[in-house]
Structure formats: structure tokens, C-alpha cells
Amino acid sequence: MNQQNLLSVTSVPPVALPGEPPSGPTMPGSYSFQLNTNHLRVQECNGSPTAGLCRGWKQFVFANDGTKGGNPNPDPSPSSLYVEYWLLHYNPDPSQGQQCPSGWTEVPDEAEIHCSRKTEAIKLPYLPIQSIARPALRLDGSLTKTADGQETDTATFNDGLGRLYSSSGEGIFHVLPPVPGEPGSEWTQVEFNVFGYGRGSTARFNPEASFNVRTTIEDGSPVKPDCQNFGFSSERNNLNFGPRGSVASSPAPAVVINESVQGPAAASACRIAAIIGDTHQYTFGGLFYDFQATGDFVEAQAGSTFEVQTRKVSGAPNWPNTSVNRSVALRMGNSRLALCDGTRLVVNGTTTSLPTGESLLLPNGVAIDRVNNVYTFKDPSGNSVRATANTGYLDLGVGVGPGATTVRGLLGNPTDDPHYLEARDGSVLRVPLSHADLYARFGSSWRVSPSATLLQPCTTVAVGDPTAPFYAGNLNSNTRLGAQELCRSRQVATQWLDTCALDVAVLGASAATVYVGLQRPEVDANPVQPPACIPGSTHPTCPTPTCSPAGCRKAGG
Template sequence: MTSLPRKRRAKRRSTITALIAVLLLLGAQSGVAQTTDVSARLIGRGVGAVAVRPPGSAPISKVQAWFVVPVYGDNKVSFGSVKTGDVVDAYSFQAHTNLFSAPCPGSTAQCQVWVEFGFANDGVNGRLYVKYWVVSPPGGCVQGWTVWDGNCYRKDLGPTIASMPFSSTTAERYRLTVDLSTAEDKVTFTNGTVSTEVKGARTFDARPAWDKAEFNVFGYGDGSTALFDTGTEFDVRTEYSYVSLERPGCDSTSSSGEASNLSFLDRKAARLQGKPGLQLRVKRLASGERAAPVPCGAAWTVGDTHELTFGGVSYDFQATGDFVEAQVGTDFEVQTRKAPAAEPWPLTSLNRSVGTRMGNNRIALCDGTRLLVNGSAVTLAPGESLPLQGGVTISRDGTTYTATDPAKRVVRFRPTTVGSQVYNDLQIGLPTWPVPVRGLMGTPDPNTPELLGDRDGRTTYRTPISFEDLYYNFGDGWRISPTGSLLALCAAVPSTNPPNPYFAADLPTTYRDAAWRTCLNGRIAKEWYDACLLDVAVLGTGAAATYVSRMPPINGNPDHAEPPGPTCPPTHGCRANPPR
């Protein structure tokens, strides 16, 4: 329950930062540098998802947070108790304000301050608290304040209650509420039966300045890490009161000095219980699983080919040719070159080549095998990275390439070979959301996420979208000339639209039954079955991994028949009928 403002942590890690700078300099001199596996970014200590109140709304006055354990088919995710170090059931729930200015304790000077609200469980007892933080006060900590890494804090404590174990059987009972609408800062914790509260003395008044709010589960305190078993998975849901009903924004950062070994998979801004909220899916990743590139803004194009917009709309897109996937401002763009899949699946398409423009850098992965940087072939071995002009970096982890720019925008390419064909799964991460994004993955209005936007910036299409609009209006609007695209040096492909839609219901029964056995036996939400079945049938069982543990999307596809359930008996590994 001891947390640090990010600016202070940067100072604390100055030696590490200096070492990284030296390594990057050496990498720039030698061409490449060694990098580390970034597939599982842990939550806390700078990595997180902070809700941002929308422009024009009142400051945040109340936050309610709780947990939901996902259910896949007939099975609810199960996980055991959390630990901090060797102490079972030791953890903390933390809710934070942003930094704001207030008089320094014992002085008329202004200091940067913030407030932390939480519940700490040490494995024996649990206790609510309110902590008032001062960042590096010029005169040091006055009497009655505790020093922690050059910062100062004082806290108000609630009554001690019995230990509250956190596991899949208890998590959904817990709710933490922070309420600043009264004369005191009130925090309430309940497990559905027992309720306790603490009232802070309001040492600093956050009410006029509460613009950003973070909530999650972390280590018990003093910079510790909460340790969950592999496979642990749950949703963190946080609801905000700031008068407006607009969805909150999201900023990919954290002010907690503690952490957990969970990683972010998905984010959804939504209305929870009628109020604006943020829903985050977190998981202790198994070997080979990957976290979201960044927590807040994420989109993808995968398989044969399924698009997921930044607003959360999923739709199939079987056209071939060169397309703009995403544009942000004038210095960031992502494109794909889509090719027909091999026989017997000519009505489906794959991302044959992918590319991005970051500042003045042009990066392309041609045909899944050739990496081009500014038109020249580059070889990166696994574990190596290459610094480029303007602070852009391209790195490789296994077979996955990741490009990152100074604004912390991320593009991830993962090539896969299946038989005679190569395809690329592509993910894009933006550190803040919403921002204006145009292209096949764009969302013209974050408060109406089901919309797709045309290139003209005026025409929108509400999903589910018709076949005609999807390909001949919206899709063709984002089609670009192959000679002028980022992928001009890659293998040529035809530029066509499909004659008709092709979904999992159109698969031959034998292929579909085999795919059902894979898609039903993983942690895959029923809303992804159509995409999973088609990918597994066309690309093999490994393609199902894309959909494991992902939140249900908004359906953007034209109306079509649902795929029939499997005809094989349960003894062959699948149910008589898929769960609905």
C-alpha cells in the first residue's frame, strides 16, 4: 500500500535509466542491440490503465470498483489465492487520484500532492486506509508525516477486520467505493456480508482536481508484487461519477509503487450499471501468451482476416489488395497487403505483408519473411533491436517484430507459416484513448463505438454493416494504390472484392466439426466462435490462440447464419451443441 508518483520513480531509477541510455548508444553504433522479452508487461510501477474524465465534464466525485470472473461455455475460470512474497492472501486494492497542487504541510508554498484510497489485506487481517502524499516537499517531511523515498505521507486507518482471501470464489463479492461528495473522504469496502469504512481528514482536497483515477489489485505494500497462479484471469470494472454520461478516456500509466504479475489483455470503455466505466481484463499469462501492446488503445487484424477496431467492433474483411488500417495525425500510419488464401479457401484473404510509417521511418514485413527499413533489407535475430531516427525502435522477440515510436505507439507483426502460405497477425497499441484514428480500424466517435468511418471524414456506417457498404463503399474508400503504399517492394497481389460473404456457416461440415473441437475447448467467448472456426479451418489449430481470454466484441458483420453446432459426439471432444 506504499505508492510512488511516477516522476519520483524516474529519479529513483536514474542509474538504470543511464545504463539503458548507454546500451542504446552502443546499439546505435553497432546497428543492433539486445532486447528483452516484452510479451508480458506486469501491472504497476508505471504500467497501468488510468481512467480520464471526458473534456467538459465535472471532476470525478465517486469511484466504485469490483471484479468479474469470466465464464467460457459452461466453465467459470478458477484460480487460487494471491500471495505477496510467501504470505498467502496478502494484497492491496488501490484507487489513486492524479497529481494536483496544494499547500505543503506546515508551509504556504505549493506542493504536488495526490491521494491514495485502499484496502490492505495481510493474510491475517484487512484494513481500509486513506493516504495523503506529498511529492518531494522542499523543506522535507514535517512532524507527523512519514518519509518514503524522498516523499511524505500521512494516513487515516479504518477498523481492523478479518482477512479477506482473494480467489475466484471470493473476488466477485468484493467492492471498493471512494466517495468525495461529502465533508470527508470516505472509503467503503464490502464483501456482500461485512461492510467497513474509513473517513479521511481531507488533508488535501482532491474534489476540484480529480481528473484521472486508477484502480487495481497490487502487492501488500513497500514496493511489493502480488503473485497470482498461471491462468488467473478476471475483469476489473470501475464506475465513475462526474455528472456526464460520456465514456471515460484511458491513459496507459500507473502511479502505484506496487505491482502484480498480471498483464493487461483487453480494455473496454462502457456504461456499467448505467454510469460511465472502464472494464479491464487481466491475466497471469502462460508461456507463449502475449499481453496487449499497451493497455488502453488496441486494435488488430488477424487470421483470414478479422478486423477489430479501436472501438471494439469486430468484422470479417475478405478483400484483397492494399489498405490503410490506421492513421493517427500525420506521422503514424499502418497498412496491410491482403492476398487470397490458398485453395480450397479462395474466398478468404490473409495479411500477406504489413507495414508502418512512424515519423520519417518506413518499416515493412514483406511476405512474412523480409524486414525492410526505409527500403533496405535488415536482419534482426531474436532478442535484438534496432534504433532508428527520431527515437523509433524496431525489435524482435521470437518471430514477433515490434515497432515503437517516442509517443509510445506500438505496432506488432507476428508472421506464421501454414503449409505453403504465410500470413501476418497485426496488433496496434495507442497509449491513450480516445484519439482520432482513421482507417479500417478507426472509430470516428468513441461514444458511438459501433460506427465505422469513411475516408472523407463525414460518412459513417453503423454496424452491423451491409455487404455492399463494407466492400464497395467503406472498404474501397480505404484501398490504396499498391505502387504508392508502404508495401510497394513486397510481392504483388490482386486487388479484388469477394463475390459474396464467407463465414463459418459456409464451411464444409467436416472442417467445421474439427474446428469446433478446438474452439470449444479453450477459454474463448461465444461471440468469437465464428472467427475462431473460420481461422482454425483455414489456418490450423494454432490460430485459435488469438481469441483465448478476449472480451466479447461488438458484432460488425453483415447479417448471416450462425455456424451449426458440432455433429460429433462428446466422446470425440466436443459438445452436442455449442453454448449460447
């Protein structure tokens, strides 16, 4: 895990239904790291009244009880490390009186009973959530098998300071052969994340929280693991997926997921793209490039039932070669949705009120949620759009479901290769593109005509292309350096300082938020900007003076 800014977390119990008491106390500073297997067909389920429903499940867990660590006289060992085994759905009808097998503990869950047992828990010192900033912090789950077939499960935890802890136990499960037509019983999937502290609780991070979760598979295969949008734990967190970044293949194949409370995240998907600021495109393949045209454009097409279009407006008169997303429109199945000017929701042609904190479920299964200035659109196929309405512009996160194999548009790359963009006619262009190719060939091919646009309910804008590229290097040096300093104060990483500075200069200080914790892209197609220099200053990035018989001067001075 790699944490990008200061964090705080509170584990909160599940939301009680109306008339029910809260299911537990709120616990500041409490959380768990979980590494969970997929569900397994195991012999231990044979004693279940409905053995066909019962499944085995393993959890490798580090659990941190923040309530003890926060007391004036904290328990010196409030954290624990263990492997937990489950027989899920062992008794779907408790009235039959069926008990769990000997040595297992009954865990009631609504109208059924699960069975649980753990390895001996290893006690650890309290670990505040800020420790996630330590690059070496990790949780490992391993299964080893001896020549005689004996299995051992081990949970190993590195606290990031080189202290290792482990909890092991003989493998409890006897895995059964797979049944034709059903997934295999072997451990083939893994869920790793930060969750609440047990019993279905949610780990709620502060609004600025953002970090990367790296899952590495060490099984001797060079194949990089894939991400799928589902999990096994009953615990949760309040984080969203962000766009993918570069992932090193050493020491073993891995997948890195960017998660944040706010920022360019999609609601629920593994394949994420984003359109942020004025206007920066972060594609599904991991390419980052600026696109400053105005008018209506296809951002993403995935099959015939999901499409995202944006209406971009010029930054003129102050910033004529920039543009921002004014409005967004979607096709989700047979629904046509639009968020016009960031303030007006239009559903199938009708302006629709959606107060903050409320949701709207359409007949085709599309769900629309609003929390303050954030609107989330999700369809049954797993496609989603998260629109953050800022003053005068939208930041967008777009996610596609597991069935979407090809994404086309401004956010698409042919075969997901971030070194290329593809025009609507199939022409493949290698990045970086020239200004003419970016707008006259690629951009114009994805323009949407007035008759085909999904944005007809929204305010119209002028259509055009920028006359020249506009980057941070085009800003006044004082403006650029001041904006960079603000971005640094918000803990924006060095690689994003120029892009963040451009957005802060054009859009205001709040534009820096989206860059906190944002992953580095696979490919950045924007040119590296020359350092800013104020003539006559001693700023460290200014060129050294050059001298001649006429005197000394600095470049630009």
C-alpha cells in the same frame, strides 16, 4: 472486474541494475488492488523545502500477501484494506536533514524522501487471485464531506461473496485552490487496476490471463469517464490493453478496459483496435466485421505522422474466400517500418536484426521491442502497434495516443460510431454492408497502390476480392463442431465460438488463444450463423425430424 479464465499471479520486485542486489523476494500469489487519485496541491506540503514540487496523493488499497496464504499453516488474515496518504517529493535533498511532518513516515526513494501515513488497516482473509472471477468483487474509494467541511475518506472492499470490509479516516489533506495554468487540485482522475504487492513490484500474470477492469464514477454526472494512457502508482503489471467492448451506463457511467498478457492488445494506448485471424477487423469504435480481400490496405491513419498498412494474402487453395495478414508496415513520424512475413524487420529500408529480449530506439524516439514472436512499435505520441507473428499470419493490435482525434481506414468509424464505416472519399456506409459495398466501395477505397505502399520491402501477393462471404456456417459440420469444442476447451466465451471455430479450421488450434477474454464488441456486423447439424445425429442443435407418408427425416439428412 470480470475474469475470463483461470489466473495465477506472482509479485516480483523491480529489476535491479547491473551490479545491484535484488530489491526483494519474489512473492507467488501476492498482488494489490489500487484505486488512486491524481496528485493534489495540499497545504501539508507547505513545510517542504521545495513546496512547489510537493504534492498530496491518496491510495485506496486492498493488499494480498500471497506468501502467507501459500504456507502450510497460513496466517488467517494475510490481506489488508486501508487508505494511504502521501506527500510526494517532500524532501528532494535529504542532506538538508529536513524530516517529514509529525505523524508521517519517511519513505526514501533514490535521492529524495516521500512521506506516508495510513488509516488503520482492516485485516481480511487471504484472497486467491482466482477470486477475481466473482462478478461482485469490487474496491470502492469515496470521499464524503459534512456541512461543516469535514472530509472522510473510505476504502470499501466486497470480496465477491457479499462480505464487505471498510477502512475510514478523517480526510488528512487541506486542498489548496488551483494555480492559474496548472491542473485543478480537486480529485478529477482515478487509476484502478491490479498491481504488484508494494514497493514498486510488478504483478506478473500467467500467459493465458485476460480480464476486464471496470471503473465506475458515481458523482452525479451522466458523463462517461474517458481513458488516458498514464498512471500514478509505482507498482505495475505485465498486462496489455485490448480493444474496447460494450459498456452499460447503469448503475453509473463507467469505462471498461480489457487487459491480457497476450491476444489482440496494443502496447500502450486507451484507444485500441485489432486485426486478427482470417481476417477479422475490430475497430476503434467497437465494430467487429470480417474482411477477406487480398492486397495492401490502409488499416489506420491518425494525422499525418501515423499510419498502419497490412498486406493480406489469400487462403487459397484450401480456403479461397479467406485472407490473413501476411505483413505489416508503419509510418511513425519520419520512420518507415515493416515486419515482412512475420520474420523480417525492415527499418527505413534496411533489414535489421532484433534478437528476442532486445530493443531498438530510433533517433526520432520510436522504440521497437521484441519478445519471442511479439514485436512492439511505439512512438513518442503514444501510438503503438503490437504484432504477434503466428505460423503463416499476423495478429495485430493498434493503439493511438491521446492526441489522435480522428482515425480513418479499415479500422476507423466516422465520429467513432460503430454503426458506420467511411470510405476514403468521405462516403458514410451503414453496417452491415452488402458484399458489393464492403469490397467494391469501402474496401477498394482503402486499397494502397504499388507506388504508395509502405510494404515495398515485403513479399508481393496477388490482389483480389472474395467471390462470396465465408463464415463458420460455410464449414463442414463435423469440422465446425470439432473446432467449436476445441474453442470451448480453451475457455472461449460463447459469443466468439463461431468466429473462433472458423479460425481454428483455417489456421489451426493456436488461433483460439486470441479469443480468450476478448470483449464483446459494441456492434457485430457479421450475420448470426445457423446451428451446425450432422445429418442422422442426435446433436442438440439438429432440427427435429419431419414426417410424411414416405417416412421421417431430418433437415439436411
